[in-house]
Amino acid sequence: MSWNDERVELLKKLWSEGLSASQIANELGDITRNAVIGKVHRLGLSGRAKTAAPAVRPQRPTRPENPREQSRPQRPMTQGNTALAAEFDDLPEEAPAPQPQASGNVLPMAQRCTIMNLTESTCRWPMGEPGTESFYFCGAKSNPGMPYCSHHARIAYQPVQDRRRDRRLAYL
């Protein structure tokens, strides 16, 4: 399949809505996320919702030799749109009761992810003993719609893991 106007338009829409490349690829069908990303770049709509400027120069270390290295002019990077209003669609009632690990040594207080530090995208896997000073949260990056990071989500939802990222595609 190729990029007709409809597909490009849908791509723009979904991309601006904050869907990931693979989600969009999945939606368009018969296309990979690489194709989507490539198209996005060609269309010049890359770079949405970045918090800080990483400023890492690309650098392709192991590639077939590249004779002339051209200096790259540091793109201005106009980014906005930081917040993607995330709503809790459904925190599962079948909430797993993860067993907190009672370990001897815990993170220093300064690094702990407390309830105050939790955001939409921080893993809420409890660590330490609840109700005590040693209690905190995993705090790693959680997956969209999930209260846990991918690691802990695996532990949490072992048998049934039906729901995925298809919720928002229901109306299409």
Add this chain to the structure above:
DNA sequence: CCCTGATTCGC
């Protein structure tokens, strides 16, 4: 290991 976007380059 799952995922994310970014980049390069042969086609």
Add this chain to the structure above:
DNA sequence: GCGAATCAGG
């Protein structure tokens, strides 16, 4: 222009 392969990272 296209996108697989690759890179860098969460």
